[in-house]
Amino acid sequence: MFKSILVPIDLADTALARPAIETAATLARTYDGTVRLLHVISITPVVLAEYVPADFDDQQRSDAEAALAEVAGASGIEPARLSTVVRQGGIYHEIIEEVGAIKADLIVMSSHRPAMRSYFLGSNAGHVVRYAPCSVLVVRDGK
Numbered sequence: 001m002f003k004s005i006l007v008p009i010d011l012a013d014t015a016l017a018r019p020a021i022e023t024a025a026t027l028a029r030t031y032d033g034t035v036r037l038l039h040v041i042s043i044t045p046v047v048l049a050e051y052v053p054a055d056f057d058d059q060q061r062s063d064a065e066a067a068l069a070e071v072a073g074a075s076g077i078e079p080a081r082l083s084t085v086v087r088q089g090g091i092y093h094e095i096i097e098e099v100g101a102i103k104a105d106l107i108v109m110s111s112h113r114p115a116m117r118s119y120f121l122g123s124n125a126g127h128v129v130r131y132a133p134c135s136v137l138v139v140r141d142g143k
Contacts, residue, residue, distance in 0.1 A: 001031050001105070002027050002028075002031045002033050002105045002106040002135075003031060003032070003033040003034065003105055004033060004034055004036070004102050004103055004104045004105050004106075005024045005027055005028055005033055005034065005035045005036070005104065005105065005106045005107075005108055006035075006036050006038055006095070006098055006099055006102065006104040006106070006107045006108070007020050007021055007024045007035060007036065007037050007038065007107075007108050007109065008038045008039070008040070008091070008095050008107070008109050008124075008128075009021075009037055009038065009039050009068065009071060010039070011039050011064060011067045011068065011071070014067075014071055016110045017071070017110050018110075019110055019139045019140075020108045020109055020110040020139045021035075021037070021071070021075050021077070022076075023108050023137065023139050024077075024108040025075060025076060025077045027106070027108070028077065028081050029081075033081070033105075034081050034082070034083065035075075035077055035081055035082050035083075036082075036083050036084070036085060036098070036102055036104070037068055037071060037072055037075070037082070037083070037084045037085075038084075038085050038086075038087065038094075038095065038098050039064050039067075039068050039084075039085075039086050039087075040086075040087050040088065040089065040090075040091045040094040040095065041060050041061060041064050041086060041087075041088050042088070042089075043088055043089060044056060044057060044060075057088070061086055061088065064086045065084070065086050068084045068086060069084060072084050085098065091124045092124045092127035092128050092131065095107065095109075095124075095128050095132075096128070096131055096132060096133070099132060099133060099134055100133070104134050105134055105135065106134055106135045106136070106137060107128060107132055107134060107135070107136045107137070108136075108137045108139060109125055109128065109136070109137075109138055109139070110138075110139050110140075111123065111125040111138050111139070111140060125138055
């Protein structure tokens with residue numbers, strides 16, 4: 001049923017991602033599927049470009065890839081079922097693009113409990129749920 005599972009991760013809060021990774025791992029084992037861990041880094045705003053080193057984007061990507069590899073290594077998912085990718089751009093846009101790139105059947109993502117402001121402003125998880133071309137499972141952090 002779910003052969004290709006995408007798990008977007010915010011490397012600034014890897015603890016929040018654990019329930020989503022565990023859920024994706026269980027589903028991948030159950031349905032003999034694969035898991036792709038995704039982290040999206042922001043594009044450096046033009047107004048800041050002159051204040052950061054020339055290799056800032058490359059260094060940011062390298063750091064994100066190393067951190068994502070650590071998360072993958074600690075995930076408990078068999079290496080044959082697991083891959084990682086770092087993309088750069090808008091979060092929900094890049095998640096949707098990655099769904100198409102890997103032909104994902106399911107997105108499993110973590111989300112904080114909604115605050116009153118997210119009912120009005122929306123969130124990345126909300127955008128993904130609305131616009132994803134596949135099923136989306138939102139795993140709450142329980143707090």
